[in-house]
Amino acid sequence: AQTVTQSQPEMSVQEAETVTLSCTYDTSESDYYLFWYKQPPSRQMILVIRQEAYKQQNATENRFSVNFQKAAKSFSLKISDSQLGDAAMYFCAPSGGFQKLVFGTGTRLLVSP
Amino acid sequence: NAGVTQTPKFQVLKTGQSMTLQCAQDMNHNSMYWYRQDPGMGLRLIYYSASEGTTDKGEVPNGYNVSRLNKREFSLRLESAAPSQTSVYFCASSLGGRREQYFGPGTRLTVT
Numbered sequence: 001a002q003t004v005t006q007s008q009p010e011m012s013v014q015e016a017e018t019v020t021l022s023c024t025y026d027t028s029e030s031d032y033y034l035f036w037y038k039q040p041p042s043r044q045m046i047l048v049i050r051q052e053a054y055k056q057q058n059a060t061e062n063r064f065s066v067n068f069q070k071a072a073k074s075f076s077l078k079i080s081d082s083q084l085g086d087a088a089m090y091f092c093a094p095s096g097g098f099q100k101l102v103f104g105t106g107t108r109l110l111v112s113p
Numbered sequence: 114n115a116g117v118t119q120t121p122k123f124q125v126l127k128t129g130q131s132m133t134l135q136c137a138q139d140m141n142h143n144s145m146y147w148y149r150q151d152p153g154m155g156l157r158l159i160y161y162s163a164s165e166g167t168t169d170k171g172e173v174p175n176g177y178n179v180s181r182l183n184k185r186e187f188s189l190r191l192e193s194a195a196p197s198q199t200s201v202y203f204c205a206s207s208l209g210g211r212r213e214q215y216f217g218p219g220t221r222l223t224v225t
Contacts, residue, residue: 004155033211045156045203045216091155095211100171103155 002027006092006104013082014112020067021077021107023092029053033095034068036077039106040088048090051075079109087111115139117217119204125223126194134189134220136204143209145187146171147179149200150219156203162187163209194224 004025013019025034036048051059051068058066063083067076075094079086089108093101117138126132138145143164148156148171158171162181176198178190187206191198201221205214 031211033213035213037216043201043219045205045219047213047215050213093155100158100161101156101214103157105153105155 002029002094002102004092004094004102004104006107008107009105010108010110012110012112013079013086015082015084017082018078018080019082019109021079021090021092021109023075023077023104025073025075025092025094025102025104027073027094029095034066034075035093035095035101036064036066036075037091037093037103038086038088039091040085045091049077082111084111084113117204117206117215119202119217119220121220122218123221125225126191127225128195130194131190131192132194132222133191134202134204134222135186136188136217137186138204138206138215139185140206140215141184142206142215143184144207144214145181146205146207146214147177147187147189148203148205149173149198150203151200159189159202191222194222196224198222199224 032053034051038046049061063080065078089106092104120135146161147159160179162168165184204217207214
């Protein structure tokens, strides 16, 4: 079974600073996608960024970027110029076999002024 | 374009009662999913439907049934609720394959 590890239960960052959230996973799939989702206090799950495993280039979406290391099965999320609205739980979710996402336990990001 | 909608938003049940959670999407997606989220954990897949007319078990299917009513709607039924089913339930949809999933706002269910 696929496993996902987010080893940082909580991270703190100041506004305008940069923070990196880590994620490692285990999969036997050769073709898969990876996603980061954000869950603010409203509990809505919001897609932040996606990465296709076959692409070597790391995905970027405005202030959000990933560092994808396929051989190491590592998929970290970097948030630049952090904003108060970035405060949320962040979940790493590789596609665990056709049709399925497998979620990590999440990292709570605190942003201070 | 409402995306993925879920009803109800909140529900309290007594042990042994039954209920159905409703989910609908207007994005013409092929695949739909039901997850549960418990404190301190990520989302766990209960059931999914790869396409209209098909359903399959996920990681934690016991105690639940699903119906893919049509392409838009996917319901989750608890036949005899138990306190262990107290959770937040999310419905999601996607184009299918390994594509990203889009989530509804969730239903907070408490079983006493």
